[in-house]
Amino acid sequence: MTSLSPQEEALDISVHAEESHPDHRMFGLATFLVADAMTFAGFFAAYLTFKAVNPLLPGAVYELELPLPTLNTILLLVSSLTFHRAGVNLRRNDSQRCRRWLLFTAVLGLAFLVSQMVEYFTLPFGLTDNLYASTFYALTGFHGLHVTLGALMILIVWWQCRTPEGRVTAENHFPLEAAELYWHFVDGIWVVLFVILYLI
Amino acid sequence: MTLTLPQQSSKPPSLQPTGWLRYLSFSVDHKVIGLQYLFCGFAFYFIGGALAGAIRTELTSPVADFMPRDVYNQVLTLHGTVMIFLWIVPVVNGAFGNYLIPFYVGARDMAFPRLNAVAFWLIPPAGLLLITSYFITGAAQSGWTAYPPLSLTTPASGQIIWILSVLLLGGSSIFGGINFIATILKLRRPGLKLMQLPMYCWAMLGTSILVVLSTPVLAGTLILLSFDIVAHTGFFNPGLGGNVVVYQHLFWFYSHPAVYIMVLPAFGLVSEILPIHCRKPLFGYTTMVYSIMAIVVLGLVVWAHHMFTSGTPPWMRLFFTIATAFIAVPTGIKFFNWLATLWGGKISLNSAVLFSCGFIINFVLGGITGVALAQVPFDVHVHDTYFVVAHFHYIVYGGSVFVIFASVYHWFPKVTGRMLDENLGRFHFLLTFIGFNLCFAPQHWLGLNGMPRRVAEYDPQFALVNQISSVGALLMALSTLPFLWNVIASARSGRIAGDNPWRALTSEWLTTSPPPVENWKGEPPLVTHPYGYGIPADQIDLRDVSGTDLWSNGR
Numbered sequence: 001m002t003s004l005s006p007q008e009e010a011l012d013i014s015v016h017a018e019e020s021h022p023d024h025r026m027f028g029l030a031t032f033l034v035a036d037a038m039t040f041a042g043f044f045a046a047y048l049t050f051k052a053v054n055p056l057l058p059g060a061v062y063e064l065e066l067p068l069p070t071l072n073t074i075l076l077l078v079s080s081l082t083f084h085r086a087g088v089n090l091r092r093n094d095s096q097r098c099r100r101w102l103l104f105t106a107v108l109g110l111a112f113l114v115s116q117m118v119e120y121f122t123l124p125f126g127l128t129d130n131l132y133a134s135t136f137y138a139l140t141g142f143h144g145l146h147v148t149l150g151a152l153m154i155l156i157v158w159w160q161c162r163t164p165e166g167r168v169t170a171e172n173h174f175p176l177e178a179a180e181l182y183w184h185f186v187d188g189i190w191v192v193l194f195v196i197l198y199l200i
Numbered sequence: 201m202t203l204t205l206p207q208q209s210s211k212p213p214s215l216q217p218t219g220w221l222r223y224l225s226f227s228v229d230h231k232v233i234g235l236q237y238l239f240c241g242f243a244f245y246f247i248g249g250a251l252a253g254a255i256r257t258e259l260t261s262p263v264a265d266f267m268p269r270d271v272y273n274q275v276l277t278l279h280g281t282v283m284i285f286l287w288i289v290p291v292v293n294g295a296f297g298n299y300l301i302p303f304y305v306g307a308r309d310m311a312f313p314r315l316n317a318v319a320f321w322l323i324p325p326a327g328l329l330l331i332t333s334y335f336i337t338g339a340a341q342s343g344w345t346a347y348p349p350l351s352l353t354t355p356a357s358g359q360i361i362w363i364l365s366v367l368l369l370g371g372s373s374i375f376g377g378i379n380f381i382a383t384i385l386k387l388r389r390p391g392l393k394l395m396q397l398p399m400y401c402w403a404m405l406g407t408s409i410l411v412v413l414s415t416p417v418l419a420g421t422l423i424l425l426s427f428d429i430v431a432h433t434g435f436f437n438p439g440l441g442g443n444v445v446v447y448q449h450l451f452w453f454y455s456h457p458a459v460y461i462m463v464l465p466a467f468g469l470v471s472e473i474l475p476i477h478c479r480k481p482l483f484g485y486t487t488m489v490y491s492i493m494a495i496v497v498l499g500l501v502v503w504a505h506h507m508f509t510s511g512t513p514p515w516m517r518l519f520f521t522i523a524t525a526f527i528a529v530p531t532g533i534k535f536f537n538w539l540a541t542l543w544g545g546k547i548s549l550n551s552a553v554l555f556s557c558g559f560i561i562n563f564v565l566g567g568i569t570g571v572a573l574a575q576v577p578f579d580v581h582v583h584d585t586y587f588v589v590a591h592f593h594y595i596v597y598g599g600s601v602f603v604i605f606a607s608v609y610h611w612f613p614k615v616t617g618r619m620l621d622e623n624l625g626r627f628h629f630l631l632t633f634i635g636f637n638l639c640f641a642p643q644h645w646l647g648l649n650g651m652p653r654r655v656a657e658y659d660p661q662f663a664l665v666n667q668i669s670s671v672g673a674l675l676m677a678l679s680t681l682p683f684l685w686n687v688i689a690s691a692r693s694g695r696i697a698g699d700n701p702w703r704a705l706t707s708e709w710l711t712t713s714p715p716p717v718e719n720w721k722g723e724p725p726l727v728t729h730p731y732g733y734g735i736p737a738d739q740i741d742l743r744d745v746s747g748t749d750l751w752s753n754g755r
Contacts, residue, residue: 022386024312024382024387025312027382027386028311028312028378028379031377032374034412034413035377035378035412035415038412038414039416040420042417042420042421043424045449046424046435046446046450049446049449050435050442050443054443127431128431128440130440130441131434131435131440131441131442134433134434134435138423138427138433138435
């Protein structure tokens with residue numbers, strides 16, 4: 001057998017013991033979501049300060065209607081429930097049902113985005129009209145970006161668990177769990193956003 | 201009897217490219233990534249240092265004769281941004297954190313090795329973007345703070361590139377922070393308790409909490425600022441009904457913790473270096489831990505002390521003055537703990553210790569001026585003067601950069617297996633310490649006498665003191681030469697260090713130098729007393745140490 005120099009031995013994979021690596025990806029994602037929440041917190045703080053300190057310029061229009069955003073809130077809250085059902089079914093090894101719930105969730109998310117676009121087009125103000133208009137679009141737009149990403153994630157997971165031997169199964173359900181945590185987070189942010197932007 | 205084995209290939213399968221190429225590869229090994237951070241950081245340090253040299257050259261005369269005033273603004277902005285975001289933050293966090301934290305927690309690698317590599321590889325493009333903006337469109341001119349309305353009225357293209365670059369670096373920082381938190385909290389070797397971790401782990405945990413909580417706010421703020429520049433919204437534009445003070449609040453909500461992001465890891469590194477070279481346990485481990493966490497909490501609620509001249513209401517001034525004064529308490533505890541660690545120790549006065557002691561002296565001076573600056577009646581007079589410049593250079597250079605050099609001297613044998621030349625190292629320290637104090641101590645006087653910062657031209661009465669300061673800067677520039685020579689020569693032909701030249705007890709030394717890919721052959725050692733020095737050396741057999749039996753010998 002050829003003898004190895006210490007450097008070569010150090011690089012030799014066979015010398016090293018096989019160890020199990022526990023999965024900390026959900027912990028990492030949760031930490032990331034804390035960071036993400038801080039971005040929103042910064043936006044909210046800016047909005048509330050603007051509201052407290054900066055009066056609207058004369059002639060500025062800033063009116064929000066409630067029906068559409070209320071519908072949006074319901075859409076997202078229901079989608080959180082449907083996503084939860086998808087996860088429950090995956091763990092029961094019922095990938096057919098899981099996929100149905102996932103698709104339903106994605107449709108709800110897309111419906112939210114469509115409804116948001118409708119609201120954008122019917123609002124009496126544009127991005128640069130005044131400070132509140134800008135903040136409104138920045139906040140809802142940044143949240144909408146999150147919903148878009150979340151919907152894409154759901155569709156990817158939906159694709160990944162199309163077969164029982166696929167990438168997402170009852171044993172390997174990290175992608176679904178990650179997308180689910182992210183989706184609940186986005187919903188939670190929306191509830192805060194709804195209260196701050198529309199109700200206060 | 202002879203055992204015949206199947207013919208094996210002469211070269212063992214390797215996990216990554218060997219030789220210098222591995223440092224340019226997309227490696228996921230935490231040690232390679234740590235060194236990538238270090239080399240990348242030093243490259244930008246020399247760029248930032250050249251920019252500082254240009255600034256000091258300009259300031260040797262009261263008129264703008266070395267470069268036009270708008271170029272001076274760009275140089276100043278680039279200097280600040282490069283030194284903070286591309287040198288100190290990546291090196292004290294990324295470089296030493298990646299190299300040491302997995303060792304300290306007894307892990308083979310970071311929790312998310314791939315994310316770790318992504319975090320590093322965001323930095324070079326961001327840095328190149330920032331530097332090249334100078335040659336393409338002219339770099340940003342509004343300082344590293346990018347305060348509107350200045351950042352809205354200076355040329356937009358440079359400012360946008362600056363924002364993009366800082367966003368990339370912020371993303372890198374956040375990914376790194378997530379990785380450190382997960383590694384320290386989740387990847388600890390079984391049996392290793394939190395309160396048994398080396399102090400650098402605590403420092404990095406605190407730093408990473410700050411990174412995760414505050415950096416996203418900066419990212420959001422810069423996105424709003426870019427909207428103001430590109431889409432002409434009015435978030436921070438008073439002409440359109442916006443509010444510039446909101447930008448300052450959001451900016452300093454990140455950028456005050458950023459000071460701790462730069463200096464807390466340095467605290468941790470010094471706490472590792474001093475006990476080893478003093479052969480004494482770290483004094484007051486528990487108080488050190490609580491001090492770090494107190495600094496993390498307080499560091500998040502002191503930001504408005506940067507804004508005492510921004511029309512802050514009296515209650516806000518009162519609150520932030522008191523909160524800032526409180527920070528001096530945990531910081532002072534750490535300072536006295538280091539002194540007590542040195543007290544009565546068998547100090548070997550090598551380069552690592554000299555730089556650490558230099559850090560302690562400089563940092564306490566910077567800390568004292570910091571407490572002074574937190575007092576509103578004083579601050580409103582010296583705000584935006586050279587007093588502030590002197591103060592924060594005492595913190596970030598006298599503090600963090602001195603510790604970076606101390607750490608290079610301390611961990612060079614671990615990384616290369618060779619020792620650095622001590623005489624050159626002490627010479628390097630002498631030049632740096634004298635040059636640094638010659639450069640920045642006079643700036644206190646300049647500030648107290650009313651010289652504003654960030655301007656290329658000044659009142660001729662300040663010329664002499666500025667020239668003294670520039671001589672100090674020249675010494676600092678020269679001091680890198682013996683360092684560079686030392687590093688290059690010692691890496692090639694330095695004295696062989698052996699595995700544990702400092703007879704240290706922390707777990708990065710309980711393996712070969714340089715360490716193998718997965719850090720230890722066999723089980724990682726369990727080091728429950730990382731600072732257990734003082735046991736007679738003949739009772740510790742460091743050649744035959746597997747962690748668990750290390751402690752049964754001496755007690």
